Amino acid sequence: MKMVNQDQLKASYINWLNEKITIKDINGVFQITTPLLDRNNDRMQIYVAQNGDSLTLSDDGHIIDELQMSGCDVLSTNRRKEILDTILNKYSVKRDGEELFVKANLNDFPQKKHFLLQAMLSVNDMFMTARDNVTSIFLEEVESFLYQHDIRFTDNISFVGKSGFTHNFDFVIPRYKNTPDRIIKAINNPTREKAESLLFSWDDTKENRKSETILYAFLNDAEKKIGKNILSAFAQYDVKPVPWTLKANFIKELSA
Incomplete structure (x- = not known):
């Protein structure tokens, strides 16, 4: 087996991100499809809307909505909401109902996009549904x-x-x-x-x-x-x- 080095692994990951990201303009809102997968093995999407110099990056409520549809209501108890808020606070991500979002400008857009996607992955990952009932966080x-x-x-x-x-x-x-x-x-x-x-x-x-x-x-x-x-x-x-x-x-x- 040929061993790879850390630079090759890092380059492979970055190239994979660049090659798989697609952007579509939907009535002035950019839909960004990433190669990162949610719990249903669907590619994660975020939406970018501009208001003046400000950008709003949002998951359009997809992550929490999908979990709730699967029987995992992450907002049903104070403890689950505390865990959710802890995850979101790590990445400076806000929540409005089921929607996860961040505010950005053109300069900090890459970092804010990175934060939002990491928060989406973490929320999606931390709450596990099994046999139609939530058995573990x-x-x-x-x-x-x-x-x-x-x-x-x-x-x-x-x-x-x-x-x-x-x-x-x-x-x-x-x-x-x-x-x-x-x-x-x-x-x-x-x-x-x-x-x-x-x-x-x-x-x-x-x-x-x-x-x-x-x-x-x-x-x-x-x-x-x-x-x-x-x-x-x-x-x-x-x-x-x-x-x-x-x-x-x-x-x-x-x-x-």
Whole structure:
């Protein structure tokens, strides 16, 4: 098997984004179709409307509406709304009813578009529907796991990367004596696209972290097996995958 290097992987991800994005003008509103997939394997779309020098980027309510149609009402309890608001706050994304949106101008449009798409992916990913009933909210489960085992952490950490984009991670366990900082990203539905997005964020922010910092990717394997290609990609970047069914094996090193 021919091994790829990190520059090739990053270039592949960026080229894939550029090649797959399409833009359509619909009565003065731009519909941007991205290669990122939602939980139904449909390509995510955002809409850009201009008002003077201001741009409004919106998902047109698609993400929350699709979750609710699938039986996952993310607005039904205070706890779910708190989790939703926590995700949106990470990316400075606002909500109006079911619509997720950000305000931008031409200069910060790329960053705001990046934030909105990352928020859409995170909301779509964190709320899981199974057998017509909501059985798990993965981010909450990861947080509860850390609390349960007295693992100290801070939630919602951000780094600015070489690209100028800001990337968010779910938790950081601070360094202690000879143990380095450990950063955690929870992925409810591990796919190639989500793995590549995380690896791009990790590589892009490398220079802003201490070299010994470790990234743990918590992967929900309760419903389906994690693909070998995803585990291989993480291994090339020295990212530690934590399958949810094997999380007990990592308690000692996360508690140190």
